[in-house]
Amino acid sequence: MQMAAASGLLSLGMFVVGIALLAVLGGSFWLGTRVKSREPARPRPDEQPHLPPGGAVHEIRENREPDEVPQTPEGGRPLTPYELTNMQTRTSADKKRRRWSPGSSGSFGGGGLGSH
Template structure:
């Protein structure tokens, strides 16, 4: 009977020790996760500090003195299609059905 009681105590002691170890393991994993997050945050701030700042007002693009370049006016007229018994598929319609002519 004494042997059983000693074994039972050791089993309980082992179980109690196992819970303590698993709790300590969880704490260590938590600390490791926090350390990784802090390191990632610091690395991101270092990368952000290396980037150039936003352009100043003097670095913004300006319009030429004579106005915008390449401005074009177009007249668009519908393309007449011959009547058919069935509808056209997209690849059969040229230029999306609209003809463009440049005005001069």
């Protein structure tokens, strides 16, 4: 019964915790304001990016194909990875989009029936 009774010390402790919480929140607000005041100013409307003179630039969709890997002559030694250069790509003459199987984009969950 004695422990269940309300005591003034418990009320004082809760009050001190509340004051400490308000002090932490106020300090974080003050620190955030100081940090924001040191940041550069926001750009003005005339400093914003503008469209190029020719208008909007649109994406170009093209198929790329890799350069061929050099063939070693019959009886010659194979090429090491260090002897191969960075493999470049070039625009493909074929304009049709390659697919893994008809009606599918080739990705998981692409909506197709998969390879059957």
